[in-house]
Amino acid sequence: PKDPLGEVETWSESVDKVLSCKAGQIAFREFLKSEYSEENILFWLACEEYKKIKSVPEMISSANRIYSEFVQTEAPKQGSSNRHRGGGRTYNCQEQPGTQSHVHSIVAMPSLVASQPRELQHFNMDTDSKKKDRLSFEEMSQWSQSLERLLSSKYGMKIFQAFLKSEFSDENIEFWLVCEDYKKIKSSFRMSSKAKKIFKRYIQAEAAREINIDHKTRDSIRRNIKAPTTVCFDDAQRIVYGLMERDSYPRFLRSDIYQALVDSTSESVKM
DSSP, rough: OOOHHHHHTTTTOOOHHTTHHHHHHHHHHHHHHHTTTTHHHHHHHHHHHHTTOHHHHHHHHHHHHHIIIIIIIOOOOTEEEEEEEEEEEOOOOGSSOOOOHHHHHHHHHHHHTGGGGGGGGGGGHHHHHHHHHHHHHHHHHHTTOHHHHHTTTTHHHHHHHHHHHHTTHHHHHHHHHHHHHTTTOHHHHHHHHHHHHHIIIIIIHHHHHHOOOOHHHHHHHHHHHHHHHHTHHHHHHHHHHHHHHIIIHHHHHHHHHHHHHHHHHHHHHHH
16 A cells, blocks of 8 residues: 655655645645646646546536636636746647646746745655655654644644645744744854844834734844844744644644645555
8 A cells, every 4th residue: 555654755756746646636736726826736637537537428528628617718727738938939728739748847847846945845855864754654643733743843844834835824934943043043143144134034014024923022123133142033933833823723734735644644554
């Protein structure tokens, strides 16, 4: 039987690895939702189901539905295969050798891999660490015990980050992680420089990745970074952690991403 936990570790190898398992499809679909390009995976999955049809009438009906939903001009879920820009030229699906294979190449294109820190790199497991840090069923079963347990897991953290991105709230976990790294700084010069960057990116009003904290905490941090210490951002970090614990974490446990992993892992253990 397949090892679903082992499958998670292979997701960074290729889009084929992601799409070859149910949990991967769900996780990737959540990411594409956040990029407003979910129609690509929906079309690809529809084509995979279409290929399994044996009945001619059912095949005709499905083909018409796929065409009207994804392929025709101004279709409700018209994908990037219909109008995809490359090298300064606009391509139409009629010019492509195969629309489904073209969609496959779009979702696997290098630009997606190159921007991994905020996308599929959430699942990037380097080869050497696989042998040392293989995800176990016991570890995954602890994710539902507390947010602290989830964040203490390398793989749990990455999957939670992907979920938060799909909810447009990944600035919370991003800030929390930045603060964890900030506390490890020993050089006073580096600490001062980093504190200013964190304030500008996450704390100040209208910041690019502004987190949801009260004015009192914001003003306190503004004063503290003039002579920064390791605890400068502790109050804001606690607030953000509380928000994730009360709001995002329960939704993560109910999400399709988590449930698919749990279900596939449970089936594997039963076997």
